[in-house]
Amino acid sequence: MIIKIIKILKGEYVSVKGKETGVHAYLGVPFAKPPLGPSLRLAPSQPVEGWEGVRDATKKPPMCVQSKEVLLDLVDKLGKLLADIPDISEDCLYLNIYTPANRANNAKLPVMVWIHGGGFALGSASIYDGSALAAYQDVVVVLIQYRLGLLGFLSTGDEHIPGSCGLLDQVEALKWIQQHIHNFGGDPGLVTIFGESAGGVSVSLLLLSPLSDGLFHRAIAESGTAAMNVLMANDPLPMAQAVANASGCSLESTKKISDCMRNLDIDTIVGFTQDTTLRFQVNVDGHFLTKPVDELFRKHELHAVPFMTGANNDEGGWMLASVRLDREFVVNIVSLFYPDVRDVIADEYIGNGDDRVKNRDGYTEMLGDLFFTIPAIKAANAHRDAGAPVYLYEYQHPPKFLQQKRPSFVGTDHGDEIFTVLGFCFTTNHIRLSDPCPEDEEQLSKIMMSYWGNFARTGSPDRHNLVHWPKYGAEEKYLWIGLKKQVTAQHLKKERFVFLTQTVPEKIKQHEENAERSEL
Template sequence: MQLDRLRERLRAVAFGALLLLVPGQGQDSACPVRTTHMGQVQWSLVHVKNTDVAIHTFLGIPFAKPPLGLLRFAPLEPPESWSGIKDGTSHPAKCLQDFASVKGVTLKLLNVTLPSTSMSEYCLYLNIYTPASSHEGSNLPVMVWIHGGGFVVGMASMYDGSALAAFEDVVVVVIQYRLGLLGFFSTGDKHATGNWGYLDQVAALPWVQQNIVYFGGDPDHVTIFGESAGGVSVSLHVVSPMSEGLFHRAIVESDGALLPSFTASSSAVASTVVANLSACGQVDSEALVDCLRRRSEEGILAINKPFSIIPGLVDGIFLPKHP
């Protein structure tokens, strides 16, 4: 793969420049289903716009249980299997965020129109893009994209891996993860250790290891890549013991984990601000977490609004020490 050509493909994915798909038909369209460990998934056959190059898309595949109730501010649990055929033809709900900030200036600058998607805590999904010729046993290289957005905005539907998959003969996976308060709030103790967004990213990688072979991918040839907050994430996975063995190469398309604004040694300031904004008051950690778990999605978004970023934390688990 020529380096300049790869950079061009990565840049296109990073800035959502390849949202250019049109429906198509192919030899497998009579039975558009793949079987995974969790159940069967329906796919779409589409063509990259202005070409006759076909790819398969598998959209909205869950890689964890929804982080609701007691799983809000908690490590994830594995996804539940499903019966029947899961619809994989439409983009998943995006995680809770101030979407207006994305929809305005950013989209005008990038000249991108996003698919219409709902917003929900039930958002831990991934999208997969494969060459139309791929099948179980193809053993294609796998590239897992971690989106940017300052850890407060971003969604899988902003990024399209179709051209990268089609022209470089790889399997592309685009993941979502919890953002803002839900993704990075911590009390600094056992009641909310934090880094939930990073743990979501970690949880997606074993799913890839267990299932990507069914989509024509090689679980022993996985590259993680990302830009901005995604680049920070990639650089932290390189040093995190939790991610060890779950990928084999890494591409950081921007500044990495050494940026001080993205990683904090203490959660005290953010925790105090959240307690005040939420009207939960200066209670102990356990009571604060319980109070926040009872807040509606609208209430969480209101608390999120003043934060341009909630940094990750040196938690001794995902990140044992400051990089």
């Protein structure tokens, strides 16, 4: 099918398992100018200028600069996932669009915009596929890309490199969608943003940014929210200085760092993707993010649109260490984030450390709580208190093809819900499973796609033929989602939440007060 938009796009028809009619896919659609050259590198993305003639939209776009080797290794570990991984390029601001092939010419369908995860260092639109969700839920699905790592999140903390380029790319993509998605049968007044891990954090940050006002109307943050402090930087300058120093740039001023980094050869930048000690995080730049997240939450300075969030029941399983998990190891890990109360947290999760099984299970639960589950509840509370309709979930089913590759004690791990939300059981194109899904997993995927699709259509995941999903309010009700059943539950991780949001801050305050007294 050919779509007229600015110029002309040529897409392709994609079949979807279990549906008589598939979707039309348009891959590699540019939404911004290529961020190339000293003036556009490390700068806010600019509107796209269009193209001449017919553009071939049947090929995957290049991924943003990252370690392709690390990404290939992650995909390889999934085993039965067949995926064609594109090359990397600094020219990467593209999106993929999937629209039902049987839609009416005047259709105004809900639009669901997927923001990929990967710790702001890895990922792309093309390692996902929106065809099944589009076909089964009669929605337009858009998968977007954004600059990663150094090019997306380097900041000097001032006007020379303010930071947040990757997040500004997301805003630019949403602006493009507002202007052009009607050409694909989408309703620009009914846009849902959704994402997982760093994609969920992105969704949550977009809910806090003044720049995204009016660009979307519902939001879903899976296993990642803005309350996830590990992806936030209090002071981004030391990381910028470290990279500049390693590049041979002058550290005399932030302007000289900026000038040097903007002119750095791309091979040097690609080389930094292999350095696992470098972490590029989100900072308060005064533009995309105007205040610290906690302050924005506390003051209810957020877009009060319908909000869904949640986590999986064993988010920390993927972070199991290969070394022996004794108390010393756990304490050392905790000290990276809470040095003043590391023993208090270790006591809570593993006790004295004599029980190896308790150490293992406590360690993974602790990481899941600190990074994913408790931040999700914090975000749910903030949006609820700001007057937004909120829906909370806990997902509890690892795909069976992954169960075969994991130790039996690992539950539903980080990212496991993606396979059912995006309907990987039904995809047939660029990314798919090598073996058919069991019937019960296909049914669970249809249920998950229905909940997500309902939310995109109405602002509530609830529907008469599904298990009731209550709104998250003062009673703190949520939906427990399993393979065989879904159950309404209450007070997700209540004791751990109280411990980490009340007891730990009190202990930190006591430690600071004691330190002040000792100095007098």
